[in-house]
Amino acid sequence: MAASIFRTAGDAPEPSAAYPQMSIRALFRGREAWIFLAFLVVRVAYTLATRHMELGLERDVDRYEMLSERILAGDHDMETWLFIVAPFYPYLQAAFKFVFGGHWQLPLLVLQLLMGAWSGVVLHRIARRMFDDRVALVWAAVLFALTFLTKSHILLFAPFLALHWWLNMKEPPARKAAHLALYVTVCFAFTLPHGLYNLQRHGIYVLSSTGQGGHFLTGHNDDAYAYLVDPPPLGSAEHRRLLNMDYTVIRELRDTVATLPHGEKQRVWMQAGLEWCRENPRKLMVLLAYDLYWFLLPGVNYNLYSFGNWLLMFAASAPVYLFAYPGLWIAWRRSLRKHAWMAGLFASMVIFSCVFYAQNRFRTITLEPYYIIYASFALLRFARWAGLEKRFPALEAPVEA
Numbered sequence: 001m002a003a004s005i006f007r008t009a010g011d012a013p014e015p016s017a018a019y020p021q022m023s024i025r026a027l028f029r030g031r032e033a034w035i036f037l038a039f040l041v042v043r044v045a046y047t048l049a050t051r052h053m054e055l056g057l058e059r060d061v062d063r064y065e066m067l068s069e070r071i072l073a074g075d076h077d078m079e080t081w082l083f084i085v086a087p088f089y090p091y092l093q094a095a096f097k098f099v100f101g102g103h104w105q106l107p108l109l110v111l112q113l114l115m116g117a118w119s120g121v122v123l124h125r126i127a128r129r130m131f132d133d134r135v136a137l138v139w140a141a142v143l144f145a146l147t148f149l150t151k152s153h154i155l156l157f158a159p160f161l162a163l164h165w166w167l168n169m170k171e172p173p174a175r176k177a178a179h180l181a182l183y184v185t186v187c188f189a190f191t192l193p194h195g196l197y198n199l200q201r202h203g204i205y206v207l208s209s210t211g212q213g214g215h216f217l218t219g220h221n222d223d224a225y226a227y228l229v230d231p232p233p234l235g236s237a238e239h240r241r242l243l244n245m246d247y248t249v250i251r252e253l254r255d256t257v258a259t260l261p262h263g264e265k266q267r268v269w270m271q272a273g274l275e276w277c278r279e280n281p282r283k284l285m286v287l288l289a290y291d292l293y294w295f296l297l298p299g300v301n302y303n304l305y306s307f308g309n310w311l312l313m314f315a316a317s318a319p320v321y322l323f324a325y326p327g328l329w330i331a332w333r334r335s336l337r338k339h340a341w342m343a344g345l346f347a348s349m350v351i352f353s354c355v356f357y358a359q360n361r362f363r364t365i366t367l368e369p370y371y372i373i374y375a376s377f378a379l380l381r382f383a384r385w386a387g388l389e390k391r392f393p394a395l396e397a398p399v400e401a
Contacts, residue, residue, distance in 0.1 A: 032121045039120030043113050053309050068093040077201055078194075079262060082218070082250075082269075083211025084202070087194045088150040119369060127373045138186055145190035152208035153352050153362055160344020167337050202262040212356075213266030217273040219291075219357020223247040225283050228290050228358065231303045243304075249276075291358040295350060297321075300360065317368070324371035327378030342370060 063080060067090035070077065078085040096104040096111075147154050162180055169176045191207045198206040218224060223242055232238035249272060257265040277284045294301055298321040299314035328346070331339045349367055353359065 032124060035120045035124050036117050040113060040117035043116040047109075047113070053312075064090055064093055068097055072097060076197055078198075078209075079202065082214030083266075084198060084206050084209050084262065086149055086152050086209040088146065123369055123373060126370075127376065138182060145187045149190065149194070149208050151362070151365070154348075154366065155207065156348035156351055157345050160348060161341065164341040164344060167340060198262075204261075204263040210262065210266060213268065213270035213273070215356045217249065217269040217276075218245055218247065220273040220276050220284070220287070221247055221249040222276070223249070224357065225280075225287055227304075228294075228301075229283075229286060234304070234306065288354050291354040292350070294358045294360060295353040295363060301358075320368065320371050320375045323375035323378040323382075327374030327376075327381075330378060330381065331374060342374070345370070 063085065067078060067080075067085060071090060071094040078087055078090065093104075093108065096108045100107050162183075165180065165183075166176055169179065171179065188207075195205045195207060198204055204210070224247065226232070227242040232242065250269075253268060253272060257268050260268065298317040300310055302310040302314075305313075328339075328342065332343060336343065345367065349363055352362060
């Protein structure tokens, strides 16, 4: 999905001596091999360094373990207490268990590390092609479908993506509409097995996951407010309760929703969250401000982690943020039309983090890879502004938004 959003349908890419098309055999030659290896080293080092840091990275492990076992037992129901889970990763984990048996964890970890390293190559290609590229729209739809079947919050980006393509396609309006209709059709086709299963099982068609009501309520209640605005002492029993999202309002509603179909559960939870908002307008405004603050700030919430862990995460991400925000601003000022995709992605994540609740691990996997590109763009522009191209001739290459 990522690489596709910078291209425009309708034209074939022009060959370039500076960036030739790569065959499978040439996949790891030249600069990209070094990028792949560098990202792999960083991913391995990060995995080893964070194993005992208590960052809460394993919070979803039990859920996926349970769902993958359920799949292997022949039950394809992805429903959990608060939401129906997006299906791609549970099925991937189940496939590794089926193939590797009790030794499935290491092969899956290796795959994840390799995918993380390959993302560096993808980012390199995006950075080189960001300002002038094209792609076949049907292939983009396949990649986007796999993306939202993995993490459904990316669906918030879909309208912005459609707008970006509409603004940049060099086609008559009727042909643009046909392209977008085909794109939506392909995406929808990928949801059919999961969607029809849930329609039959729970009476609701699910594109990827549900949880609009559950997510909204977990971000809008007195416990969530206290956890974000005035958190209890780190390590205390109250802190552990809130960390585990053992919220009072959800316990109070447990009997009410116990026998309801899934769609009705979501409605009850949504109404409870909206009721809290109506009764606490001042708290709501404070909560929105805090959500936005933690969304924009590098690293993690310093109220919820030890000082050492917070400092390490902040130091690792602050340089990227320091240059990414100016890079985004420069690019948007020079050509908002070309960079509308990133404005839309940024806006969709603000909506997710502020309208539902701040959960910056989603920001990390969705926005921060692209922050690296814009940070590099800004860094190079600042270096040329400072006259460093006289010392480093490589900086003389064009750096345009």
